[in-house]
Amino acid sequence: MSPRSAAANEELRRRSRERLLQATVELVAERGYEATTLADIADRAGAARGLVSYYFPGKRQLLQSAVHRLMHRELSAALEREPRTTDGHELLARAIDTILGLARDRPLLMRTHMAGILQAEGFIQCPEQQRLAFLLRDTVTRYGSEDPDADYRLLRALLMGSVVAVLLPGAPMPVERLRSELFQRYGLAWELGAPPGERPPGERPRAGG
Numbered sequence: 001m002s003p004r005s006a007a008a009n010e011e012l013r014r015r016s017r018e019r020l021l022q023a024t025v026e027l028v029a030e031r032g033y034e035a036t037t038l039a040d041i042a043d044r045a046g047a048a049r050g051l052v053s054y055y056f057p058g059k060r061q062l063l064q065s066a067v068h069r070l071m072h073r074e075l076s077a078a079l080e081r082e083p084r085t086t087d088g089h090e091l092l093a094r095a096i097d098t099i100l101g102l103a104r105d106r107p108l109l110m111r112t113h114m115a116g117i118l119q120a121e122g123f124i125q126c127p128e129q130q131r132l133a134f135l136l137r138d139t140v141t142r143y144g145s146e147d148p149d150a151d152y153r154l155l156r157a158l159l160m161g162s163v164v165a166v167l168l169p170g171a172p173m174p175v176e177r178l179r180s181e182l183f184q185r186y187g188l189a190w191e192l193g194a195p196p197g198e199r200p201p202g203e204r205p206r207a208g209g
Contacts, residue, residue, distance in 0.1 A: 088143035093193030
């Protein structure tokens, strides 16, 4: 049997890494962070335990990469779904709805992710995070930003704050209210994106929206 090419080996490594990231998301969502071990993740991914350490320096870094992968995949799917559009307002609405939707639908996973970011390791700049950043920056560019770098960072901060507000134990805020505030800030009509229901009571409809 002839040895595999460099391209084939690279593809195998990519697939192994993807399986580890997917297994991490699944297990932490099912069991929580503390109850999930690196051995569990390797077993779920069908990979050798040493492969986890080869790709990631620790469990916290692995989780951040896994959640950022989930976020950029969900965001990419939302931005490209039918009907396809180049309208910047619609794309920004889809981006906001995607991130708020993850907080609503995957609370344990997203709460664990946010807690990790606020710990000593901080915000990890991994390839998955960079893909997410590219999508969000491109979205604010299409929205019409004259300073995409600064406006991307502001959007990221607003979304992170909203996710924390949705997940705050004992005092969560409704997704609808947070969405309304973000949409009003960016001048987006409630009907754009994927509206979660009726407008919250007391919201002022945007002119023309």
